Amino acid sequence: MIFFFLLLFLVLVAQIAELFIPALPWLYNAHVYIVPVIVFYGAMALPFPLMLTLAFYAGVLLDALTVQVIGGKVEISTGSSILLYGVLAGIMHGLRPLFARGHWEVHSILSGIFTSLIVLAQYLMITFRRGSLVFTREIWWQIGGPGIIAMLMAPILFWLLEWIGRMTAYPYGPERGRLE
Amino acid sequence: MSRTNIIALLIFGAILGYFLSFGPSATQKFKAGVYQLLAPFLTSGSGLKKQITSVRTGLKSLEQLEHENTELQVENRELRATNQGLRDVEHEVNRLRHALNYRERSVFKLIAAEIVARDSSTWWRTVTINRGKKDGIEIDMPVVTAEGLVGKITTVSDNISVALLVSDENCRVAASVEGSREQGIVSGERVTTGLTPLLDLNFLSKQADLKPGQKVYTSGVGGVFPSGLLIGVVKSFRVRELDGQAQLTPAVDLSHLEDVFVVTGRR
Numbered sequence: 528m529i530f531f532f533l534l535l536f537l538v539l540v541a542q543i544a545e546l547f548i549p550a551l552p553w554l555y556n557a558h559v560y561i562v563p564v565i566v567f568y569g570a571m572a573l574p575f576p577l578m579l580t581l582a583f584y585a586g587v588l589l590d591a592l593t594v595q596v597i598g599g600k601v602e603i604s605t606g607s608s609i610l611l612y613g614v615l616a617g618i619m620h621g622l623r624p625l626f627a628r629g630h631w632e633v634h635s636i637l638s639g640i641f642t643s644l645i646v647l648a649q650y651l652m653i654t655f656r657r658g659s660l661v662f663t664r665e666i667w668w669q670i671g672g673p674g675i676i677a678m679l680m681a682p683i684l685f686w687l688l689e690w691i692g693r694m695t696a697y698p699y700g701p702e703r704g705r706l707e
Numbered sequence: 708m709s710r711t712n713i714i715a716l717l718i719f720g721a722i723l724g725y726f727l728s729f730g731p732s733a734t735q736k737f738k739a740g741v742y743q744l745l746a747p748f749l750t751s752g753s754g755l756k757k758q759i760t761s762v763r764t765g766l767k768s769l770e771q772l773e774h775e776n777t778e779l780q781v782e783n784r785e786l787r788a789t790n791q792g793l794r795d796v797e798h799e800v801n802r803l804r805h806a807l808n809y810r811e812r813s814v815f816k817l818i819a820a821e822i823v824a825r826d827s828s829t830w831w832r833t834v835t836i837n838r839g840k841k842d843g844i845e846i847d848m849p850v851v852t853a854e855g856l857v858g859k860i861t862t863v864s865d866n867i868s869v870a871l872l873v874s875d876e877n878c879r880v881a882a883s884v885e886g887s888r889e890q891g892i893v894s895g896e897r898v899t900t901g902l903t904p905l906l907d908l909n910f911l912s913k914q915a916d917l918k919p920g921q922k923v924y925t926s927g928v929g930g931v932f933p934s935g936l937l938i939g940v941v942k943s944f945r946v947r948e949l950d951g952q953a954q955l956t957p958a959v960d961l962s963h964l965e966d967v968f969v970v971t972g973r974r
Contacts, residue, residue, distance in 0.1 A: 539748075543745065543748050543749065543752055544752075546749065546752070546824035546825070546835070547752055547753070547824060549825075549826075550826060550829075556899055557829075558826070558828065558829050575709075575711075575712040575715060575716075576711060576712065576714075576715035579715050579716065579719045582719075583719060583722065583723075587726075587741070588741070590726070590737075591737060591738050591740075591741035591742070592741070592828070593828040593830075593831065594734060594738065595831055595833070595861055595862075595871065595877065596731050596734050596735050596738070596861060596862070597861055597871065597877045597878075599731050600731060601729070601730070601731050601734050602877070604727050604729070605726050605727070605729040605733075605734045605737060606723050606724075606725075606726030606727035606729070607727075609722075609723050609726060610723055610727075613719060613723065646829055649828070649829070649830055650829075650830060653830050657876060657877075657897070661897065663898060665898045665899070666897075666898050669829050669898060670829075673829070
């Protein structure tokens with residue numbers, strides 16, 4: 528249980544840190560997203576009810592920091608990020624047997640793809656409101672860039688979180704005791 | 708699927724349904740509440756970032772001198788902003804004197820604010836400032852600097868507020884062009900292609916024929932932004948099928964903002 532609360536704390540810290548990490552001008556102003564990687568690790572490492580709680584918590588934070596009310600209209604419904612995190616974390620949870628055997632490759636790649644999917648879903652939702660569906664090179668990079676960064680960060684973050692899990696004697700981690 | 712998992716899924720679905728049913732005002736309150744909770748972390752995070760930047764650039768000075776310097780800088784910027792406001796008012800008064808007789812206007816009431824965080828996501832251009840309801844900030848108040856218009860307030864909690872930048876596609880500003888009778892709507896672009904975001908001035912007449920360098924000011928139509936605030940400078944003009952469109956370079960360097968002023972009214 529300590530590990531679960533530590534994950535909640537880390538999600539909060541990462542969400543705040545994201546506000547202070549500038550967009551990357553060399554990657555078409557792509558943003559760095561750390562929270563999805565932590566949530567997706569939690570999706571593999573936590574039992575189903577706690578996984579849903581973590582997804583809900585991360586979704587609430589993301590919604591609060593991104594959803595804009597302009598001129599009395601909400602552009603993206605509050606709860607959309609909760610739904611996104613819930614579905615994607617659910618898929619990740621389904622791959623738990625691989626994680627339990629100590630594999631991390633598929634999950635790292637999926638963390639990247641799912642991070643991009645979150646950004647893409649946001650883009651599609653705002654496009655639906657604003658009209659004119661446009662996909663320029665810049666837009667593709669702003670969607671794909673965060674995914675690539677998340678994919679690169681995932682092995683390091685997974686190793687770190689796995690180490691925290693072992694330090695807190697978390698019993699639900701990989702069966703062999705460590706990620707390979 | 709076990710019974711516990713089904714119950715967890717049902718609870719998740721019920722709470723999700725509750726959140727999805729939020730209207731604009733409930734969303735505003737929810738956002739303001741979360742920002743209020745995060746306010747101490749955001750302000751201390753901003754301080755930490757500044758310290759790191761200061762150490763990184765090797766700029767260390769005595770605490771007292773630094774404090775005094777900061778105060779003087781804020782005062783200087785405030786005076787420059789007021790001066791700019793006066794110049795904008797003068798421009799507006801002169802225009803009206805010639806066209807409609809004259810009407811006296813007063814300068815803006817300004818609240819100085821510091822930017823604590825910026826651009827929390829890919830698709831919205833926002834900044835978070837360290838002033839809120841307790842300082843008299845309200846939704847839709849314009850945000851400016853000495854150079855010109857920055858944006859408007861969209862979320863207000865007790866000690867912290869979020870401002871939507873003029874470079875956001877959703878921030879629409881009624882504008883008029885210096886030296887012409889042309890009026891249009893300024894909005895940002897969905898995606899920034901270069902380092903500096905550009906603005907679009909839409910709904911101009913096809914005959915507008917704007918020249919690079921012409922200044923674009925808020926026209927005051929719509930009631931959110933007072934007239935006479937500098938928005939940007941014309942970069943290019945093109946004729947479209949139904950109207951004319953100009954691209955503007957924002958008057959304010961939005962990517963390096965540190966201090967801003969919230970316009971709370973006129974003196």
